[in-house]
Amino acid sequence: MKEMINVVGVSHKYQSADGETETVLDINFTVNEGEFLGIVGPSGCGKSTILSIISGLEKPSKGEVFVDGEKVEGITEKIGYMLQRDNLLEWRSIEKNVLLGLEIQHKLSRENIDYAEELLNKYGLWEWRNKRPSQLSGGMRQRAALIRTLLIRPKALLLDEAFSALDFQTRITVTDDVYRILKDEGMTTVMVSHDIPESVSMADKIMALSSRPARVKKIHEIKFGSEFLTPFERRNAPEFGQYFNTIWKELDINGE
Amino acid sequence: MESNLSKERKEYIKNTQRRKRAITLTRIGIFLITVTAWEALARIGIIDGFVMSMPSRILKTVVSAASNGLFLHIGVTLYETMIGFVLGVVFGGIIAAALWSSEFLSKAVEPYLVALNSLPKIALGPVIIIWVGAGTKAIIVMALAISMIVTTLEMLNGFRCTEEEKIMMAKTFGARKWEIFLKIVLPSNVFTLFNSLKINIGLSLVGVIAGEFLVSKAGLGYLIVYGGQVFKMDLVMASVIILSVVAMLIYKGITFFEKLVLNNIGKAQ
Known part of the structure; x- marks a missing residue:
């Protein structure tokens, strides 16, 4: 292994x-x-x-x-690092939040955005992508934070x-x-x-x-x-x- | 729809509306009583209308001044205030950002900031006039001197209160200092920013009036000083009242702008 x-x-x-x-x-x-x-x-x-x-x-x-x-x-x-709180930014939609890591690393390619949409879909956040963090449950927020980290592969x-x-x-x-x-x-x-x-x-x-x-x-x-x-x-x-x-x-x- | 409401609900709505109306009426009442009492006391001769002025004469002064350059004076004061305001916000913001980004720098200049902040800036009047000349420039510099330090400190304080874990989160993605500032710190501080705008505009106006007292050929501050010198109390009072209306309108303008921005931020992109 x-x-x-x-x-x-x-x-x-x-x-x-x-x-x-x-x-x-x-x-x-x-x-x-x-x-x-x-x-x-x-x-x-x-x-x-x-x-x-x-x-x-x-x-x-x-x-x-x-x-x-x-x-x-x-x-x-x-390395992807997740802290105690989800730290989603209230002034961004869920989709923009999820893309933050890629944005900071200047990796907002078509391919990566497709991957973001794929993960949002796969983990049940697609319908929520335009919502604000405060409109989501604690569980959904944590998933969004996890996707944000997974997207930087x-x-x-x-x-x-x-x-x-x-x-x-x-x-x-x-x-x-x-x-x-x-x-x-x-x-x-x-x-x-x-x-x-x-x-x-x-x-x-x-x-x-x-x-x-x-x-x-x-x-x-x-x-x-x-x-x-x-x-x-x-x-x-x-x-x-x-x-x-x-x-x-x-x-x-x-x-x- | 109305009929669906419970009796208690209707009662509650009626009470809040009644209260609202009472507050509005009281406000109008205070105005009317003050104006009438002032006018009456001056007419009866209990107070000296020449020294204290009186509402009817103030109104007459405003009306005649309206066709005689009043708007030019208001315009000059507004113009100077706006320039002082914009420069104060821009410079204050840049300095606050620089101090936020370097703890070393901010520690190093802290005593000077404290000293500058507690200095009554109006004491700089003569210095400013000698340095930049007796004109509009001196007035704007005075406005800047009074508003900028407070704006800087207010913004810096807000920047520093940004949630540490959010900054940490951005760091884990490898964010650089300026990225953290633009993506986390600045948007976290929209409320603080608008607060400092409100403080800044008020202080800019103070600075401009103080500047106009010292050097000016036009502006509301000029009218007040001029009216005082030639003992035209009607003109002084009229200018002061117009100034307070102008100040209130500017403040309302910023509050309106704030609502606009916050609503936009609140909407999903």
Whole structure:
């Protein structure tokens, strides 16, 4: 299987007036093409920093990151990055919102616009393309934000607590939606979340981190029976509770 | 349709309409009472009509001035205000954008901005006259001096309050600074922009009148000073009243323009 993301010996220090903080320490992992890696860890441990480093927004103080065999130096177009909120712009229609990434990268070719229309159609937003973000439900907005990122044809997708701004019910549906789209598109994904059930329900592998500075404690393989296709179904699978308990215990700060 | 409304709804509508009407009537009442009382007190001789002027004489002055260059004076003041306004918005906007884009620059010049902002700009009058000459230029520069700093600070403040995560989103697509400014910061700040336009136009007018007090051969500010010097209080009062009407109309104009733009933005493209 092709290795899509390679993180090799990455450490990161954060400098501020108060001094130096080690956020991440000697992280190593690999994500294969089409694989879904969940990263869980105590809050404030530096999970998001790992994503920033993969995307090139932050530089590691030590170590290297490779995406699709190429070393990451500065913001790379190979990475799609989704933040906590959908960040759709209210002054643009859904279609114009979806095209924003392409617009910024000067890639508004006929071919790419056709692709945008194809994805809007495929994921049920075609009738909504001329509406404003505020006229859409939370779930539809999240899909629009995802399409915006998919249109730049990233090699890998980073999700940073991407569903945390949604209410619980929407969150469950959106998770199913997003999961289906990611698997449809064969997208390599790294998701940071403090929500263990959510991670277990979506991921193929889960990396558990220690508290700050974040170190890799263990990488768990997550496997469900073939009858459990969606994150929602996986939540009802017999293995689900087992995985949850194992990871929960591992993160337990009292146990350290 | 009417009959479908519930009794409470009808009652509510009737009450709001009645209230609206009462407010309008009160407004007209305040005007009428003030004007009548002023006129009556001056006529009876309780107040001195020569010093305080009186509504009938003000009206007469306006009517006779209307055929005697009044519109030229209004035009001159409007013209100067508009130039001061446009220059203030353009320069203020450019400076605010520059300060937004460079935190270093903005930190470096901050104390100077604060000093300039708190300085009563009218104190610069003599300096301005010596530097650019006693004419329309001096008046426009005065308008600029008074309006620009506030516009800059107001806009800068708005730019800085742009949602950080939206900027981050644009960055993840590799957006450069000016792209972030044009695609995220500027459109996020339409409300702030219009607010600063409103502040700017008001201050430009203040600057123009102050400038006209110092140097001018025409304009409402000139009329006020001239009327004061020759003790024509009717002319002074008439000019002040016209000035307040002009100021209100300009403000309304911007509010109208704002609604137009916001409606356009609100419509799906």
